[in-house]
Amino acid sequence: MASVTIDHVWKYYGKTEAVKDLNLKCADGEFLSVLGPSGCGKSSTLRMLAGLEHISAGDIRFGERRINDLPPKDRDIAMVFENYALYPHKTVRENIANSLMLRGASRATIEQKVKKATELLQIGHLLQRKPQELSGGQKQRVAIGRAIVREPQLFLFDEPIAHLDAKLRAHMRGELKIMQRELGTTMIYVTHDQLEALSMADRIAVMHEGVLQQFGTPQEIYDHPVNEWVAGFVGEPPMNFVDCLIEDRGGVLHAVHPSFAVPVTGSQEAILRDSAHRAEVRMGIRPDQIGIVTGDGGDAVAAQILLTEPLGGDMLVDAAVGQEKFLVKTKPDFQGRRGDACRLAFDTGRWHLFDRDTGLAYF
Amino acid sequence: MAVTTAGGGRGIGGGASAAAGKQHLLEMREGARVISHTPARLNTAPSRAYYFYLMLPAIIVLACITLYPFFWLVWMSLHDVDVGAAADKWNDFANWIRLGRDRKFQDGWWLLLQYSAMCMVLQIGLGVLLAVILNGSRHEKLLVTIFLMPMMMAPVVAGLVWYYLYNSTFGWYHWLMQSAGILGERSILGDPSTAMLGIVIVDTWQWTPLITLIVLAGLKRVPRDQLEANMVDGAGEIRNFFQITLPNIYPFLLIAILLRFMDNFRFIDHILVLTGGGPADSTKILPTYLFDVSFQFFKLGRGAAIALTLLAVTIVLGLILVRVFQSPTAQTRPEDS
């Protein structure tokens, strides 16, 4: 087991910079998820960790050991690939035992370890099959089996469940998390699916265009996104954004929009007042941080219902505020209809304001 | 639909349709989708007879130039057909029985096998090595272009050029080899123990590039993640090659081997030009012997029997080849990049 340190790492492909000055430290036994849309550099990062790409600049260390120039076989890692990468000409047993055989383990050891892994994954009955005879989920399990049988010091997962159907995906999320806890092995898990990251990881590194945006626990990422991009990327349904101006109205700073003006809270006001440049901001608020009631009046923001989407457990409401559109998540018993007037109440304790130029969050 | 697209998407030559064609195809597809909403004449599926008529000219031509000679061959092999006066008599399988004690016939098969095996070992070895080196090399395009050149040459011309190079009087290769102390004063073709090697070298020179190209095409299809998974599993490059690359290109190798094997049966141009089967019959592979028997001794009946054995083996090889053709692995397309 080992910690992983990524120290000022760069990756270029020709002139393209895939990863820019990445710094990360993953503690021993931690489940770290690297989250980002495709092309953000997360896979490159993972492949650099695995030794499948050269590190253009910077260092990566497992524990104290610098592994930049080690070939994959000497890094003591295991990796699960997006497409499973099973060996089609080998049986499931051979696939799983491959790494042990390559390391010259004894027959008995192999037998025992394969048995243990397949029991854990409940694929003992598939051992004699060839990969093309397996379903997607089974292939996935074999791929994972191939990784865990090694008992490596580091697991690398490259979107391992992206190709499964939604239900299976949800199931696998749980299993993977349990497995990681049981094995206690450091795991780095790359995904573009924020739900996976949030639900499974101890900490998440959010990447965008090769740059690490934020590194923190799922809760931190969700509650305190460092910038507009992270805020927009994390969370489902996505955060609402509206351009506002900060104006001092009667000694209280308000986020002002042609259709509304909402005062900030005290602690927020202190932050804003410390900031020199703050006039133009972008307000961000998650759909579940907006309260909605039908009818007019009150100090809440007046809006009109554009669309309601009942989702069973929840209901999503598209509401128009002037030219802006807000997505609101509410209870399924909400009675509004298309065209009805309604009022929105922003939970200003949990909303976010971002600098409109830099995108950085004030709070 | 009564008529199905047989073997659709098996995909021989599929990757070959040019971009322009694909574009056109897409447009046509769009068109098709719109039009198929009008149910008008969808039931006018062409009759099978129509297709058979289209097929007929080619089938007739092929039948004339293959079936007819084939039966003729069978007939000849059972009769005493040669230049003597008493000809064309039924001869109680004498032509076939004679093969049993015809040492040159047996040697011919043996030499053909040796020849093919030597060619295969050299060409597969070199071809795979080259392909692995070329694969992803910066100069891949240029080198492949260079390697194409020998293949474009008429085998007879290639034979003549090599004959010139091998010649002990004025051949530069002979001089090179002698100077390097590899060969004695005899030319490579002038010594029964090396003549076969001389021909193998020419064949290798001309056709190794084909193997390289085939293997190269195979290498492009080796899934990268399998290689990488194996690397992560702990394999070095050499193990990776044998464990992942080789099994993946195996169908390509098989195709290459079968094709070259059959070409060795088909083409004796090199041998005819270089040694004519000599010296001391050391390069008299079966087709060359057959050539002698039929065209020089004019023992047409005997020749026909030999020819039929050759045909039989070729057809078996061909059957195997077609099997491999149709195997799914060989048909996978290159990964989209």
Next chain:
Amino acid sequence: MFYTPKNALFRRVGRRKFLELGGGAATALGAGSIAVGLNSVVTRRPAYAQSSEEAKWRQFEGTKLVFMSENTPPSFAIRENLQPFYDLTGIEVEILTDDLPVVQQKVGIDLRGGSADFHLNYVQDKPIGAPFADFYVDLTKFMADDTLPQDPDGSGEDAWFENFLTACGVYYDEGRIVAFPYDCAVACTFYRQDLFEQLSKDFEAEHGYRMEFNADTTWQNVQDFAAFFKKLREGGREDIPYGYAQHQGSFAWTTQLDIQRLLFANGRWTDFEGVDDKLGSREPGPTRWGDEQSVLIMQKFKDQADVSHPDNLANGTLELNTVYQAGQIAMQVQYHEFAASIEDESTSRAAGGKTGYGVCPLGAKEWIVNGGEAVNGTNCGIGGIGINAGASEELQRAAYLFAIWSTSKNTQFSVLKGVGGTPTRKAVLEIPEVQAARQRPTNMPNALTFEPVYDYGIRDPHFVLGPKIPEANEYHKILATEVQRCISGQTSAEEACEEIRWQLDDMHGH
């Protein structure tokens, strides 16, 4: 739109032919002449015994013929110069040329199939004549036909050089003549006179006699010469060529002739007991191979190979001449038609008086164990021109005109002048210009060889043809292979001879 050769024939594929194609399936390679003269046109204006010579020549005016020949200079020369024949007869002749093996194949299939695409054939004595003799027209009937023109110098035995008519025209039975001698290749010795003179002293010091070449030079002497040259060369004299070289390349026929020279020279040994090789035999009986004489000569031949040019097995007649031209051997027994290429300054280093021409070496007394005579065994290939018996009578007669024209004195003379032909007609040698050309400087280099060849070698008892048997081609291959096995050390002389015996007797069913 397709190319038709200069004097091409019009090929008419009519309805009839298509029918025949269908019918041909049934007859297969079998009997009968389907499609007689399909590619040709015959026109006939009958000539009578008493008619003028001109009328006899012109009686087939408008006829078209095809002559299938080997790609040798006489055929090229005649093809380039067909106009006189056309002017004389009004007959168009298309001359197709190919390598001898290809000519063999085509002619063989043509004759065997019973049709006649090629009305006139190049009848090389053993490779073509011996197997296909029965498919040619007996020319004697035309020779006696006074409605046909005849050569003023005659076409009988006496008109040609000794043995020639029999060699290429008579097979198995006397009285039938199937071809007229058209060209010939007779062996003689080419040697580098300049080198012989230069090294003679050294040689004499070693061997006690002068290194010269004449009619009394034996094969044993040749062996000594070759050994001497080889020793010099191995002693570091890279400029010294090898002394001798054999013809053991891939051309089986001349490869067989190469050992036959020795066999015959030493006691006039021939392959089959009681068979006159000039006449040949359909069923020659058991072979003599394997007897003491043959084993000894095989051994001597191997010894000879050991001191000869090392690449014997790669060099056929043709290649060997190139080696000689390149100045890498000092001596070769070669066919006299090659003299022209040797004497060509632009292609040969042995040109310009450096080469002497002598008869083939004499047998060595001590090598003869069968009590026979030692002779200058001289072998040859006599190429005849024969007429395909599958052609119609009319076409045969028209072809006869070409046969006698192409072998006439004037034609042979012009070929000799032009590209270096090899005359077969005695009268050619009597032409004063030819007489003069026998001495250097000459404008007919082949004439330099006439003395050893026509005046000596081709006469009995030196003349040897090799067995004329229907299986001649297979015979040549068997011999070539086994001799090569022996000289490359794969078999001993005894084994080689025994193997030849077994294979020949098997071939003949003994």
Next chain:
Amino acid sequence: MASSDVVRYRSPLRSLVNVLVAIFLVIYVVWTVLPLFVMFVSSFKDLLEAFKLPTVGDWSGITLFFDFTPTVKHYQSLFLDHNFSVYLFNSIVASAGSALISVVLGAMCAYSLSRINFRGKQDLFFWIISTRMAPVVAVMVPLYAIFRGAGLVGTIPGLILAYTTFNLPFAIWMLKGFFDNVPYAIEEAQMCDGATRFRAFLSILPLVAPGVGAFLVLCILFAWNDFLFASIIGSGGAKTLPVATKELVQPQNIQWGSIMAAGVVTTLPMMFLGLLIRRYLVAGLTMGAVKE
């Protein structure tokens, strides 16, 4: 993401291997090119110059190879004395003619095979391709007899037919693959529009045109380089370049300069064509089993 991009790590061994690989490549390229180069250079040499060879072991003597006065007389003599213009024409007409016929008949047959199913289709298909695999020497005797019976020996139409024996099965086999890739829906659409069946067939030809063009060239290549058919069926009235080149090895004089010049004349056009259809070459030479 080709397999060639798999990462490699630097190590002393690796550097050594790289050096060895580079050396091997250089040697191999030289080995590949040298015969062609010698052919090219020798075609400008006179016979005696072609005979020049340094003494064994004298490596500096290698310059002797370039020690000659270039002459184009061999090329001249080919065309002036040896009728090479005629043979060139024969080669062009015969190979192009056979390619054309093969592709036309082959397209019809391949299209049908691609569009219908019937019992024994696989067998028919195998029979078709087996005709191409058959060793030429084995069937030459009966073939020759047939051709002679039809009066086709030594004629260009005969040669075209002879080449068709191997080009037609090839064309059928290859083109079927093309047609298999064209969705039947296109023809249906055409027919819905009121096209006849034949017009529908014609309408998909543009889709396969690039491939068909390439295989036309491949057929030309095979025919052009053929020797056995050309020498036995074609020679005489329809001699082609390879046969004529071989025939320059004449009993009296092997004119190496002329042979090499003839080799250049025979080879150059095919190299050019080969480069032209480079993309299709592997598929063609492996009868479609392998695509690049």
